[in-house]
Amino acid sequence: MATITIDGKEFDVDDTENLLAVALSKGFDLPYFCWHPELHSVGACRQCAVKSYRNDEDDKGMLVMACMTPCSDGGRFEIDDEEAAEMRRQVIEWLMTNHPHDCPVCEEGGECHLQDMTLMAGHTQRRYRGPKRTHKNQDLGPFINHEMNRCIACYRCVRYYRDYADGDDLRALGSHNNVYFGRESDGAFDNEFSGNLVEVCPTGVFTDKTLGAHYNRKWDMQNAPGICNHCSLGCNTSPGSRQGVLKRIQNRYHGEINHYFLCDRGRFGAGFVNRDDRPRQPLVRNADGVLEPREMDVMRDTMEEVFAQANGVVGVGSPRASLEDNFALRHLVGADNFTNGMAPADSAASVAARDAIAANADRLATLREVESCDAVLILGEDVTQTAPRLALSLRQSRRNKHLEHAAANKIPKWHARAVRDIGQYNNSPIFSATTSATRLDDIVMTPQRLRPAAIAELGFAVAHALDNTAPKVEQLDADTQALVDAIAETLKGAKKPLIVAGTSLGDPAILKAAANATKALAAANEATRLFVTLAEANSLGMAMMEERDIDHALTAVEDGSADTLVVMQNCLYERAPKARVDAVIKKAKNVVVLDHSMTRTVGEATHVLPSGSFAESDGTLVNNEGRAQRFFQLFIPDAPMQEGWRWAADLAEVAGNKPEWLGMDDLIKTIVADCPQFAGIEDAAPSQSFRKFGMRFPRSPHRFSGRTAMYANVDVRERRPEVDPDSPLAYSMEGYYGEQQPPSTIAYAWSPGWDSNQAAITRFQDEVGGHLKGGDPGIRLFAAPGAAAEFWAAEVTAVDGWQAVPVYHIFGSESQSARAPAIAERMPKPEYRVNAEAAKALGVTAGDSFELAVNGETHAFPLAIDPSLPDRTIGVPVGMHGVCGLRLPVEVKP
Amino acid sequence: MKNAAQNAFSATSSVLRTIGMTFMHSFRKRDTILYPEEKPYLPPRYRGRIVLTRDPDGAERCVACNLCSVACPVDCISVVKTEDETGRWYPETFRINFSRCIYCGYCEDACPTYAIQLTPDFEMGEFDRQNMVYEKSDLLISGVGKRPGYNFYRVAGMSVGGKDKGQAENEAEPVDIKTLLP
Ligand code: SF4
Ligand code: SF4
């Protein structure tokens, strides 16, 4: 702690921080460019000048860069000093000399940090009349637009992309005044976190191309607090829309999860919401086998008939739908006829994950906490592809070594360049065992490529090496034993070791091994952490709600105990082999599907009810740390579309089983009453009737424009503002917006003078880069277990022969984002992968078309050689190109 | 007593003087004109009917920046941006609900391209309010309006059809990033 004086006011501040961060935390308006709360200080832009005084007698002071000034005790600083202000004004004037006259046609306009800083620093009149330097742009692929003229050479982009995200293909090229930020040649960025450049770059050099395609200013968007539904991490997002069209996804700050950054799947994967082929009204298959639209009231009678004729109804829930949607379906079909909609392997692994999480509830790392762990063991998970944002956090965890060196040499942690230089290539250790090479291998110590069973064995062996009461693994060869001992030794020596495991290999043994290792480590080190990833946005929620997987539903139809299937936002073909699903659909009298996308199952259904996607509904998702988070409806669709749970309630009513709940709040209460494991979800967001100062919370910024004209072509009389029956948010700019708002209801970030997303959020944080005022949103459902769990037995199911293992890809393996045009463009070509030896054994060479039957489904894809795969192991692309992959790994006979 | 008499006198004479002045007006030239047969003179900067103008090259000036719509205090302008194949921004929709417009001229003040201009035409009465909704086709004129010379894209740094990087006013040739020369 230190006491410093800023503009005559005294503050008690953290002495490990720099003056700029502290001043911003204390609410001062001080312009800056090159500093960023996650990238820290380099003192390059010279924009944050303030006056520093040596002591009380000093009346001259000297100009210093706030971002490079430590807050030492007794410091006296002036922001509001004439000389400092003049310096800031001159710096920006000089940064602007080459700036193009672009604001009206710049996608950044209205949320541009450069615009804000120009105004804040008081540069209001252009004086420079000389020629401006210009640059040619590059085509950076479907995600990002490039307009180099607008660059002010703050170096934030390369510091984020290269130093933070470990990307390699964005560089500062050229020299002095000609410096250019781009790739060596045209092409999409290689790094999976490139989308953050859009927010990190303080100017309009890098902008969101998917937004540009149907552009709106920030002030014109209707936003909602969203939860990314493209993996289990539950990053917070702020989707923006106008007139019922989803425009973009922006980061929404969450101090424990994603903080300032998203992955590209989350940022660019929402385009499926705008697809024309979405079902937008109730459909019924007619006698010719064609789906045709029905009016709502006619549909009601039709559905009454369906349920009256039904001879046994089974429900298929979904790990990508909310708790509310799933619970409503469970009510409709009855708890005994409800299944969780996961493929068996996925379900078993998710249940094991749930148990590992429950047993280690007090040791679960948040995504943010991962960054502070100084030794990591990853078991089985190719995190970049299955839980992408985690990879970015793990990349920070290895820098703990740099910070350690820095601290030993009295270098402050915010001194970015010095910390890097002293850290050099000394990284905190990360060990990883996966089925093939991963994108994290560059920071992993001796990456291991093993089959799933061997990965589990490695985990069990590490646990045993740490604590010999943990079950032993027999017959480990000497090399493996040496590796196990080295890993155990390193983890033991760490201040805060972390075990990462997940469900992507569909093997519960891996989760059990991770739980054992965590328990073994924790006995000696309280700070031990576990991080578990699951497949989909609500996989953990579904594992908590129901253990029966999709096989039970299919079997019920096959054995004749049911003849009607009700499917909630799920595609059977993604979870079970095609032949089996085809047969079940053929045998069932009716297949009723509630979904928002044109899936293969919708294409085969007899009745389709258009349920809302995340943009058209409210709901609760449980992320991988057991955090229940609410997402809010973005806009009211211009079609007879409603939330899955509303459809399910309507169906229950016509089926003679009218639910008692009346609205969202009521439904949530019923869920908690019926399934006590979800106690707490009611506090994930304020109730519908909650008001601040008697007001709702706005979805749109206060200068939302065009209200009396945007629908005037239809009717010159303005529409009545829509009323939200499910949440305390308003479908307008009216209401209370500010620091006293419950954080879960903040739909967008803005504060006076600060329009850019990453800077405006500062006013809502307890300190810059910290937690949101009022607490980070979401409720963690798992409490610390009463007694320590027993070790799991070290049992693995090894396959001797050929084995098919899943190969995931960030762009394509998740079904919803795969429907977004931008993501589809980046989806890899389908291929089977084997190592060279296996290819020889199979008698095929690279590029040959290769036919393989997996789970009774045969696909022919070209073969690719991947030397990293273990012997007799075939990598199968999952979730893409019609492969139902979530039932892997399995034994195959090629 | 004396004051009361004085007051009464001055009040009466003021009234008489006013009546006299009013009477004298009957001999003055009329200010009222016989509208609509006769039209008044309105200065070019009069704030009446809004038009969208073109640049000196005949292309649409409006770049769909939405600054007019955000400046509008009654929110009666709705603009939807689109691009042509060369990357030039222009409005796909440009709609003004004149039944809401208060002719304040803020939109014209806000416009960075001189596209939107208020004109001295005020004859916009309609029997049906719906007819007061003007689309781009109703607003776009073929001339430059009050601002003859200005062409935004000649000044801006974006490359658009017919103008590449380095070809705008006061721009240097694009930087060759491969050169090692200073
Ligand atoms: S980067 Fe900012 S200041 Fe520059 S043209 Fe774009 S909006 Fe204007
Ligand atoms: S491209 Fe953006 S982030 Fe990079 S140096 Fe230029 S202005 Fe800064």
Ligand code: SF4
């Ligand atoms: S890491 Fe997962 S939750 Fe986060 S943005 Fe990416 S896909 Fe979404």
Ligand code: SF4
């Ligand atoms: S301010 Fe001018 S250029 Fe911008 S949208 Fe309005 S009319 Fe068009």
Ligand code: FES
């Ligand atoms: S922010 Fe301090 S020098 Fe750039």
